[in-house]
Amino acid sequence: AFETSFNPCLKLRTPEQASEISLDLVYSNVAVLPGATDKSNQSLLIIFADEIVWQKCNVGSIALTRYLLYLTSRVHGVCLLIDERGAYDTSASAILEALHIYQNNSPECIKKVLILSDASSLLQPIVKNLFNVECEIVSSDSDLEEFIDSKNLLVQLGGELQFSQAEWIQNRLVVDSFLHFCENVRHNFARHGLSMTSQSLPDSAT
Numbered sequence: 001a002f003e004t005s006f007n008p009c010l011k012l013r014t015p016e017q018a019s020e021i022s023l024d025l026v027y028s029n030v031a032v033l034p035g036a037t038d039k040s041n042q043s044l045l046i047i048f049a050d051e052i053v054w055q056k057c058n059v060g061s062i063a064l065t066r067y068l069l070y071l072t073s074r075v076h077g078v079c080l081l082i083d084e085r086g087a088y089d090t091s092a093s094a095i096l097e098a099l100h101i102y103q104n105n106s107p108e109c110i111k112k113v114l115i116l117s118d119a120s121s122l123l124q125p126i127v128k129n130l131f132n133v134e135c136e137i138v139s140s141d142s143d144l145e146e147f148i149d150s151k152n153l154l155v156q157l158g159g160e161l162q163f164s165q166a167e168w169i170q171n172r173l174v175v176d177s178f179l180h181f182c183e184n185v186r187h188n189f190a191r192h193g194l195s196m197t198s199q200s201l202p203d204s205a206t
Helices: 023-028 051-057 061-071 089-105 124-131 142-146 165-198
Strands: 043-048 078-083 110-116 134-138
Touching: 023 051, 023 061, 023 165, 051 089, 061 089, 089 124, 110 124, 124 134, 134 142
Parallel strands: 043 078, 078 110, 110 134
Antiparallel strands: none
């Protein structure tokens, strides 16, 4: 059993830009959205629960939750793949806390859960109850291909998909900055237009 001292009902604001996310968390690769899908065409979100990977984050469960909210803010319907291999109480507890808070903030997003585990799963009973969706235990990388085509599986999971988190975050920073600029321009035009319409027009010359 895992001890919890967090508030699962905590409401968080979804970050609008990648710059709001801890770079330690991003570059740790603890969670990635590689732009791939499962065989049901659900966007694939991968969490690596390995204790060594988690220690690279140097953040808590709330920061991870905000990162997950950011990653899934532009997708509809997610297949959550948790690689549980190498997990210990510290990483497993932090990830479970993050998933509880995430589910409270985005209750309709996760449609399926796959747990990759080389032993009896620590997470599966809790995760299955939390999301109340199909939750499958997968015992090896090769067995993942029952649910995900090899071309959509990361190389480190035995697939063919090459994915660079460093390139991804650089692209996101550029795209988010551009979208933020466009939004500011739109607001400025709207405010300027309102100001113009509120001014009295000069009388027509006679």
